[in-house]
Amino acid sequence: MSTLTIGQVARRVGIGIETIRFYERKGLIEEPPRRESGYRQYGEGDIERLVFIQHAKTLGFSLKEINELLSIRSRPDANSREIKEIASAKLADIDNKINLLKRMQQTLKKLVDQCPGDGPTCECPILEAMEMDDNGGVKMSD
Amino acid sequence: MSTLTIGQVARRVGIGIETIRFYERKGLIEEPPRRESGYRQYGEGDIERLVFIQHAKTLGFSLKEINELLSIRSRPDANSREIKEIASAKLADIDNKINLLKRMQQTLKKLVDQCPGDGPTCECPILEAMEMDDNGGVKMSD
DNA sequence: GTATAACCTGTACTATACTACAGAGTCAAG
DNA sequence: CTTGACTCTGTAGTATAGTACAGGTTATAC
Structure with a gap:
């Protein structure tokens, strides 16, 4: 599986490098594995997650709410009712x-x-x- | 002419004391004269100005824009076209x-x-x- | 082998509009 | 004269969503 540097991810998603690191600090994306040099190594899953974040933003969700949506999404036992409730509130x-x-x-x-x-x-x-x-x-x- | 303390002004306008001092720092209201003790002395004009600010806020103007409106308002040669332009932009x-x-x-x-x-x-x-x-x-x- | 592009951490700054102290001094009532 | 409420300055923190360095290391292209 090929890996991507933070700059490649930024270009593909259409956001800034600093924004990606900012999302990492905020817990919206996980800390990726590192090369020996310390460079971050991203995969396709990270791209998807960042695209998800961008889409959620265009729907009006705040980063805090997006964090919630993401953690529900990654819980295998999650019910779509939870998502619907958040969306209805929004x-x-x-x-x-x-x-x-x-x-x-x-x-x-x-x-x-x-x-x-x-x-x-x-x-x-x-x-x-x-x-x-x-x-x-x-x-x-x- | 009677004067008012900052607390009295805050109660009459329905805002916080800290907010009044904040507006002063931002240049939205002038630094009022002081008593010998250093206490701020306000007059009715200050109340009107603060009420103006509150009303402008409910119309959606930012503090920066309100500052502009206030300075136009206090210029004797000002034309209402200037106000209309700002309002139309808003x-x-x-x-x-x-x-x-x-x-x-x-x-x-x-x-x-x-x-x-x-x-x-x-x-x-x-x-x-x-x-x-x-x-x-x-x-x-x- | 060197230039330069890209990456690293950490901190600080942007904008908006307040809000919350700490620590000191002042005012008014009883 | 004391007590408690009020006010003072100055600094720092809140929330939101980033953006911008500085100073140092690493990767890549020629």
Whole structure:
């Protein structure tokens, strides 16, 4: 079985060398065997694991959560219910983030539309909204 | 004119004392005058400024951006166009974040729906999606 | 045989937004 | 006058996810 150096792995996965060592320190990937020189020796399994990490990241999982997913994945008696629960929680998480952002979007869009985009800032509805204690028709709280 | 201690300000605005000092260090609020003892003396203007900061935060502005908004606000010759530009940029920013999250949401929802929530993890479509190099109908890239 | 590319460890720094002390001094109530 | 609450400065830690060296060793190409 051929082995890969850290640089080859980095290029194949499309991440930085430092990132791989960082993941190792974080326990996301195992410490690989070393050559006599101390150089890390990786195999195809490490590539797969790193690709898994990248994919999980694009789905919104944090490194901590990815670590959990990985340890479930490597437990032979693991049930897919465990994975589904984590994924569902993440989905709820994403829903909440979207809702929060949508509220921000709505409020801000209203203010931007109201702003003439010219004239003194003392009449700017955007600033006014942020200055006001009780608010002129625009909700500011979460 | 009455003055307020940092603790009184913190209570009125609903933030921590340390946060106020942190904002001072960051230049978001000015260094207030001091009593002979060294105690900070705040006025109503400081309360308003801190409330402004809180409101801007709920609209999604970072402290750096809030600093910009504040400095524009305090410039007498400032034009509301400057504010509108910053707000529009932030709005575009929020739109992008929402779109990214929506893509995550879609992909993840599909996977969660496909997962039986029982059985071995080797058959879990969520894990499979993250493992695969080329993907089984589910897009993983941004 | 030498140049240089790649690798090693360890530490420190980036950004964001706080939060938590320690140790000392001050203020207000009883 | 004492006690406890409050405030001061300065430093360090939290979480997240890396990135960037310095200084030294090893591998590889010519």
